[in-house]
Amino acid sequence: MTPSEFFAAFTWRDALDFGLLYVAFYGTLRLLRGTRAVPVLLAVAFFAAIAAAARALDLVAVAALLKYVLEYIIIILIVVFHQEIRRVLLRIGQQLLPQGRRQQTRTAVxxxxxxxxxxxxxxxxALIILEGELDVLDIASNRGREIDASLTADTIVALMIPHPTNLAHDGALLIRDLKIARAGVICPLSQRDDLDPRFGTRHRGAIGASEETDALVLVVSEERGEIRVVSRGEISPALSPAELETLLGEWLDQPPAEEADEDGEPVVARSRVDLTAASLESRVDLERSSVEGVK
Known part of the structure; x- marks a missing residue:
């Protein structure tokens, strides 16, 4: 078929077919960019290209082998990357129904x-980790146990009550996609030597988790009864409930952005939160004034 014959036979249905495939493929890559799934997908694409070349050159044995390899790889990918697939689907749903996401965020806060x-x-x-775009379990020395419960105050308090049979109290709660995903998660302790000597294992664990990921970590000190928040290795001053509410709302509403990791590779992550006392106070005042203005 000559180019002129090809374009003569090219109908609007063919254009629509091509356009939908392009949007679906490009959109999926955009959503997955910066995740650990991308290198694997590139490897799969490489094998698929070899399989196509083998069929074109009539290399029967190679084509048959790669056909079976690709079929099993797809099943394996669904199992291994089920969290990434779930996040992509959730993100699509959030973009289609932003109002529902805002209501969920307000309830979670x-x-x-x-x-x-x-x-x-x-x-x-208590130590509560709000997972961002980077998987906290990749750095955890102990992944704890699966909970998969609704995010409610009663459940959080019950899981944090110290008791000989409650092993979750000694680790962290992991909040993922606005649900309590796991309890008893142990993260590596920060090795920084410039921390306040009052900060013990719990605070060092919070800082360690935030140094390695884009998570926002909430800490309650049982000795001093203080609430603090940790983001990207920086710890806040003691927070009031109003300051905590403002900070949580900002962080949960913040869209992820692309940045470079330590090796210069692109990753999708949440940005650092400004935890300085002056900034927090001004943001709380601004939120109060906006609420009063609505009233």
């Missing part, structure tokens, strides 16, 4: 603030 206040009043130490 309210439950988290309520839980932290109750833990603070009871002087119960």
């Amino acid at each position: 309210s439950e988290l603030v309520s839980a932290m206040e109750r833990l603070q009043r009871a002087r119960i130490g």
Whole structure:
């Protein structure tokens, strides 16, 4: 078929077919860019190209072998990258229904603030990790146990109550996609030597988790009854419930952005949160004034 014959036979349905495939392929790559799935997908594409070349050159044995390899690889990828696939689907849903996402965020913030206040009043130490785009379990020395529960203040407090049978209290709660994903997660301790000597294992674990990932980590000190937040290795001053509410709302509403990791490779992550006392106070005042203006 000559180029002129090809274009003469090219209909609007062919254009629509091509356009939809392009949008789906490009959109999927955009959503997956910066995740650990990308190098694997490139390897799969490489094998698929070799398989296509083998069929074109009539290399029967190579083509048959790669056909079976690719079929099993697809199944393996679905199992190994089920978290990434789930996040992509959730992100698509959030973009299609942003109002529902905002309501979920407001509810999550309210439950988290309520839980932290109750833990603070009871002087119960707690470590809660809000996972960003980077998988916290990749750096965890102990992945804890799966919970998969709704994000409510009652559940958080119950999981943090110290008791000989409650092993979750000694680790961190992992919040993923606005749900309590796991409990008893142990993260590496920060090795920094410039930290306040009052900060013990719990605070060092919070800083360690935030140094290696883009997570936002909430800490309650059982000795001093203080609430602090850690982001990218930086720890906040003691926070009031209003400051915590403002900070959580900002972080959860923040869209992920592309940045470079230590090796210069692109990753999708959440940005550092400004935890200075002056910045927090001004943001709380601004939020109060906006709420009063609405009233």
